[in-house]
Each structure stands twice: as C-alpha cells, then as structure tokens.
Amino acid sequence: MNAGSISVRCRGQKLNKFINALRVNSVECRSSYTKQEEFFASILYIDIKKFKRIAKEYNIEVFIENKKGILPGVLKYKKRYGIIIGLFIAASFIMYVSNTVMTVEVKGNERVSNGAIFSVAKNLGIKKGKNVQNINYSQAEKSLMSAIPEISWANIQHTGNRVLITVAEMKTAPEIMSKSPCNIIVTKDAVVTKVTVRTGQLFGLVGMPVKKGQVVISGIYTSLNNQNHEVHAEGEIIGRYSEHMIFTQPFKETKTIYGNIKTSKKIDFFGLKIPVDFALKGNKTYNITVEDTPFQIFKKDLPIGIIKNNYEEVLQKEFIYSLEEANNLLEKQVTNYEKNFLENMTILDKKCNFNATSEYLQFDITYKIEGEIGQESPLFIK
Amino acid sequence: MNTNIQIQNNTSVIITDCRRIIECDEVMVRFETSKLLITIFGKNLRINDFLSGGLEVYGEIESIEMRGHKK
Structure with a gap:
C-alpha cells in the first residue's frame, strides 16, 4: 500500500550513476525525468532515508518539492503531543463507553413495576457504569426470575452499551367466584326493615329484632323429601340500628408540617x-424526592445526567386552638366520618352531646341508621 | 535472458529487462539490456522504474533505436 510519496528534485554531477544506484538499491522512482542537469522523480515516503543516503554517496543535492499521502500528513503532526493525547483520550473514551452499560431498559412487564426489576438488576450488577463484559447474563436471568416470582421468563442481553431486560409474567388464573355454602348473618344489633332473599332459607320476619351474628338467611335448607341441601346463601338484609361515636379535638396538638x-x-x-452544590447539615428531618434527568442524544438516554434531590423540611409544630376553632375542626371530623363510612347508609336521626374540658372538646354522637347489615358467613360441614 | 519490448502507440514503451540507464533527459533515454543498447527519442520523456528490473518510458515517443551489445 502506498502510504505516501515525495516529489524530489536532485542536482549533481553524477546523475546517471545516481539513477542506476537507485535501481540497484531498489528505490522505486516514478515519473522520473531529467531536465537541465536536474533529476526529477516521485519516490515512496518510506524510501526517503535510503534515497538521501545514496544521494549523499554520489554527492547529489536533494530538494523535496512536494509530499503526498497519509503518512507525510500524519507524521507532520508527530510532535503535536496535544493531538496525540487527545486522540488517545478519545479512543480510550470510545472504548470505555462501548464497553460500559449506558442504559438499562425493561420490556414485557405489566404487573411488575420497572422499579422492582431495576432494583433487582442493580443488585445483580446490571447498572449504569458497569462493564458489559463482566455481567453474567444467564446467571442474572435465573436470579431475576427467582427474586421476582411473578416473572416466569427473563432474557437479558446487551446491544453495545444498552442492556435490555425482556420479561414474561406469570398468567394469573381468572378469579373464581366463591360459591361455597354459606349463611348470611347480621353484623349489628338491629331491627330488620327489609329482606331480599335470592338463595337460601329465611329465618325471621321484617320488624323482628336481631342480634349481631344471628343467621337470617340460612345456607342449609330442607327439601320436600326431607333431604338437607347446602347452598351459597344470597340476599340483602336492611336493618335499623344505633351507632355511637366519640370525636375528640384537643385544644393543643402537635402536627407535622412541611x-x-x-x-x-x-x-x-x-x-x-x-x-455540585451544598450538602445539608444539622439534625433536621427531610422528605426527599429524587429526580434523575439523563442527557439524551437522539432520544436515547446517556449515562451522564443531572440528579436533583429535593429536600422538603419536615417540622413538628404545636397548634393551639380556640373553642371556635376546635369546634370547626370537630365538625370537619364528623363530616369526614359520615362521608367515608356512612355514605351508603341512611341517617335517620343524630343526637349530639358536647363535652368540653380544659384540654379537649368532644362530640358524643349517637346515630340512628338504616342500612345493609347482612354478611356472608361460611358454612363448615363435615 | 531475452528482452521483451512492448510499444503502445507513440506514448509508452515497456521494457522487461533494463540493466542500466546510461543517459536520460526529456528528449532522449538510453539504457542497456542484457543484449541490447536501446535509445528512445521523443518529447517530454518520463521514466517509471519497476523494481523487478523493468522500465517504462512514456511521453511523446518519436523513434526507438536498438543496437547489439558491445562485449
């Protein structure tokens, strides 16, 4: 391969002898000619030392006219150490980047979160900055499957510096409605106001008082030929009952604020x-959220980025309430309770007693409620 | 050893066995093969020297003169 050539002009007395000496010493001359006692030729760059030596031997002056090709171009920069070091660093960087995990991606998961898979993968050594060659992929696949039971199959492979974890999840069996024999019992001491029976045998009538735990719709019934059958009792029992609740609001309390x-x-x-910036000092408590923003090239995450930690100060503050403020807070408590627990019930009556001490304000409320009081209770038959 | 001479129009002469270049300039190239003394006349003559012992003379070739070698 011709890595480079040099055009030379030579002047001297013994030009013809010099030309033949070049031939004898295997110095390849191209496009050579002699003009006005000067010899012109194009020689290979690698022959220049030999050429100069022979020229010296025959007392020929050598003038380098032109240099062509890669080698003279490269050697021109041989003392430019900055370029050499830069190229070396760039080559090292490319080698490092191509052998280092830059991104880890997960595919195929629906129920198992990415975070769970990343966390296990991290423990197995699959994380940003790790050498891709040092990862035992088949072992990691097995470990991933044993660490997350919902994963039935896992495949981990790398394309360059990107590690792709592909998983298949266990298929869950469809939920089977329980149709095992059961009774329907009442959950409160109440008076039955309405009963709807779909399956089972009704014990009791509307208007009848019932005790908590009493069977109202039985899952065992006797047929006309005196045979007992066990069924899954179904129905609704609506009853009226009382519920007693106490809501308390202290006048002085410590709350967590941010x-x-x-x-x-x-x-x-x-x-x-x-x-790159401050380190938090002191014994304060913080609620920390982390935002990881990797740099991107062509929408691909790079292993270089900014991690932002948000420290939200958590403080314990003492609040002192007036009677009116405590009353408002208690009313809010009551409203929340009714909204959350008595939404599907009908509140027939509500009696409220106030009790105020120096430390707290208390609402003592007795509700009269109408609502569903039936609950399935499994039948255990030998 | 026989010398092969290949002439292409009036632009190039390739000689397989060149022992020594005796004289060379833009209008005349004289060289010696194992059996012949060859002189090529022309204009703007150039030489490509092959390390195998071959030689190419190119340019505007006008005439080629061959003489037996003096021993």
Whole structure:
C-alpha cells in the first residue's frame, strides 16, 4: 500500500550513476525525468532515508518539492503531543463507553413495576457504569426470575452499551367466584326493615329484632323429601340500628408540617455521583424526592445526567386552638366520618352531646341508621 | 535472458529487462539490456522504474533505436 510519496528534485554531477544506484538499491522512482542537469522523480515516503543516503554517496543535492499521502500528513503532526493525547483520550473514551452499560431498559412487564426489576438488576450488577463484559447474563436471568416470582421468563442481553431486560409474567388464573355454602348473618344489633332473599332459607320476619351474628338467611335448607341441601346463601338484609361515636379535638396538638424545599444537584457520570452544590447539615428531618434527568442524544438516554434531590423540611409544630376553632375542626371530623363510612347508609336521626374540658372538646354522637347489615358467613360441614 | 519490448502507440514503451540507464533527459533515454543498447527519442520523456528490473518510458515517443551489445 502506498502510504505516501515525495516529489524530489536532485542536482549533481553524477546523475546517471545516481539513477542506476537507485535501481540497484531498489528505490522505486516514478515519473522520473531529467531536465537541465536536474533529476526529477516521485519516490515512496518510506524510501526517503535510503534515497538521501545514496544521494549523499554520489554527492547529489536533494530538494523535496512536494509530499503526498497519509503518512507525510500524519507524521507532520508527530510532535503535536496535544493531538496525540487527545486522540488517545478519545479512543480510550470510545472504548470505555462501548464497553460500559449506558442504559438499562425493561420490556414485557405489566404487573411488575420497572422499579422492582431495576432494583433487582442493580443488585445483580446490571447498572449504569458497569462493564458489559463482566455481567453474567444467564446467571442474572435465573436470579431475576427467582427474586421476582411473578416473572416466569427473563432474557437479558446487551446491544453495545444498552442492556435490555425482556420479561414474561406469570398468567394469573381468572378469579373464581366463591360459591361455597354459606349463611348470611347480621353484623349489628338491629331491627330488620327489609329482606331480599335470592338463595337460601329465611329465618325471621321484617320488624323482628336481631342480634349481631344471628343467621337470617340460612345456607342449609330442607327439601320436600326431607333431604338437607347446602347452598351459597344470597340476599340483602336492611336493618335499623344505633351507632355511637366519640370525636375528640384537643385544644393543643402537635402536627407535622412541611417547610422550605431545598434542592441539591449531583452530576451522574457513569454511575459516579459528583455533588455540585451544598450538602445539608444539622439534625433536621427531610422528605426527599429524587429526580434523575439523563442527557439524551437522539432520544436515547446517556449515562451522564443531572440528579436533583429535593429536600422538603419536615417540622413538628404545636397548634393551639380556640373553642371556635376546635369546634370547626370537630365538625370537619364528623363530616369526614359520615362521608367515608356512612355514605351508603341512611341517617335517620343524630343526637349530639358536647363535652368540653380544659384540654379537649368532644362530640358524643349517637346515630340512628338504616342500612345493609347482612354478611356472608361460611358454612363448615363435615 | 531475452528482452521483451512492448510499444503502445507513440506514448509508452515497456521494457522487461533494463540493466542500466546510461543517459536520460526529456528528449532522449538510453539504457542497456542484457543484449541490447536501446535509445528512445521523443518529447517530454518520463521514466517509471519497476523494481523487478523493468522500465517504462512514456511521453511523446518519436523513434526507438536498438543496437547489439558491445562485449
């Protein structure tokens, strides 16, 4: 391969002898000619030392006219150490990047979260900054499957510096409605106001008082030929009952509040976290949220990015309430309770007694409610 | 050893066995093969020297003169 050539001009007395000496010493001359006692030729760059030596031997002056090709171009920069070091660093960087995990992606999961898979993968050594060659993929696949039982199959492979975890999840059996024999019992001491029986044998009548745990619709019934059958009793029992609740609001209480949010940033460089600003000091408690923002090229995440930690100060503050404020808070408690627990019930009556001490305000409320009081109770038959 | 001479129009002469170049300039190239003394006349003559012992003379070739070698 011709890595480069040099055009030379030579002047001297013994030109013809010099030309033949070049031939004898295997110095290949191209496009050579002699003009006005000067010899012109194009020689290979690698022959220049030999050429000069022979020229010296025959007392010929050599003038280099032109240099062509890769080798002269490259050697021109042989003392430019910055370029050489830069090229070396760039080559090392490319080698490092192509052998280092830059991104880990998960595919095929629906029920198992990405976070769970990433967490296990991290413990198995599959994380940003790790050498792709040092990962035991088949072992990691087995470990991933044993660590997350919902995963039935896992495949881990790398394309360059991107690790792709493909998983298949266990298929769950469809939920089977329980149709095992059961009774329907009441959950409160109440007076039955309405009964709807779909399956089973009704014990009792509307208007009858019932005790908590009493069977109202039985899952065992006797047919006309005196044979007992066990069924899954179904129906609705609506009853009226009383419920007693006490709501308390202290005049002085300590609550958790959230203070200022401080942010600290770190540079994530191939998994190495380099802090760029403040470090939090003191014994304060913080609620920390982490935002990881990797840099992207062509919508692909790079292993270099910014990690932002938001520190939300958690404070314990003492509140002192007036009677009116405590009363408002108690009313809010009552409203919340009714909204959350008595939404499907009908409140027939509500009696409220106030009790105020120096420390707290109390609402003592007795509700009269009408609502569903039936509950399935399994039948255990030998 | 026999010398093969290949002439292409009036632009190029390739000689397989060149022992020594005796004289060479833009209008005349004289060289010696194992059996002949060859002189090529022309204009803008150039030489490509092959390490195998071959030689190419190219340019505007006008005439080629061959003489037996003096021993």
